[in-house]
Amino acid sequence: MRRRRLAELAIAVVTVTTAAACGTSTPASPGSDASGSAGTQTTHVKVGIIPIVDVAPLYLGEKKGFFRNQGIELTMESAQGGAAIVPGVVSGQFQFGFSNVTSLMIAQGKGVPVEAVVNGATSTSKVGADVTGVTVRKASSVKSAKDLAGKTVAVNTLQNIGDTTLRESVRKDGGDASKVQFVEMPFDQMPAALDGGQVDAAWMAEPFLTIAKSQGGRVVASPFAETAPNLTIAAYFTSTKLATQNPGLIKNFTEAMTKSLTYADQHPDEVRQVLSTYTKIPSQLTNSLTLPRWPATINLRSVKVLASLGEKDGIFGGKKPDLEALFR
Incomplete structure (x- = not known):
């Protein structure tokens, strides 16, 4: 019964993750000016997001x-993931988007005109207590990252x-990262797949x-925390076109987002409360x-x-991302 209940919770979470949380709003035109708290003009802004914990701020x-104090009226619009958000930002469907930084580097390396404007989320830097973790079954012979060599990892x-x-965690633990066998799988399917031995x-x-740990799973690696201290996981970004044509809007959004990040970091209880407004967790x-x-x-x-890790693993297709252009 406990496992059935946990599976129901996972289904409830993914239902909201893949649903479209759309709003009706007039997008900011490239030439419009966000006036800020001292002015009278309101700029309507759409942000492409995935409704996960990271975007709570x-x-x-x-x-x-x-955001209202900066003259911005927000509409958060859900997407399946970064693959949909990046072209949405470039086309002007969204004025801003949320994506992990590796996806942004991959896009930028392919010539997609995007720029990061403000931080999105950062690792806790705590091994065993981070926002992601590599989990195994309770009875698994895997005790640490090096033991993942030769294993199938989702x-x-x-x-x-x-x-x-994850490869970096294996290397640092003395294992052969080239022998890890990766398979692609949606997050919501992972607890059941792990529990079932797939x-x-x-x-x-x-x-x-958390669901997997509740089923008895053990965390054997914390790749973000083990890769670098205070690892920036994700960022909010915009198109190079909008950044050039409407720097005032970029400034106002960045200032409002900066206040939001600082407030969220200092008020975790309020973060947990706001999760119920846009997820079904x-x-x-x-x-x-x-x-x-x-x-x-x-x-x-x-x-x-x-x-550097992306280059080592060849995910940029031989073309290095221009970090100075992406993170101005």
Whole structure:
């Protein structure tokens, strides 16, 4: 019964993750000017997001009026993932988007005109207590990252931030990272797949990490925490076109988002409360989730580490991303 209940919780979470949380709003035109708190003009802005724990500061900042004070009326619009958000931002469907930084580097390396504007989420830097973790069954022979060599490990997307950081964990633990066998699988399917023995291990994000641990899973690696201190996981970004044509809007959004990040980092209880406004994560789960950190600035040193790992694993197709252009 307990496992059935946990499976129901996972289904409830993924239902909201894949649903479209759309709003009616007039997008900001490239030439419009966001006037800020001292002016009278309101700029309507759409942000492409995935409704996960990491974007809680955006919703909390809207609730606290940080964006209204900058003359911005927000609409958060859900997408399946970064693959949909990036072209949405470039086309002008969204003025801003949320994505992990490796996906942004992959896009930028392919010539997609995007720029990061403000931090999105940061690792806790705590091994065994981070926002993602590699989990195995309780009776598994895998005791640490090096034991994953020769094992089948689920990640949500191949050739991205999950497998590149996991390989680094294996290398640092003295294992052969080239022998890890990765399979692609949605996060919501991972707890059941792990419990059923379909995979030897799974790299999971919250809330699925908590679900797996509730089923008896053991965390044997924390790739983000083990890759670099204070690792920047994700960022909010815009198109190069909008950044050039409407710097005032970029400035106002960045200032409002910075206040939102700082407030969220200092008020975790309010973060847990706001999760119920845009997800269906049950309260008994939100209270035990590991939250990311939300510093206001992007840790460029950690981004360079991710870029180096991406080059080592060949995910950029031989063309290095221009970090100076992407993280101005």
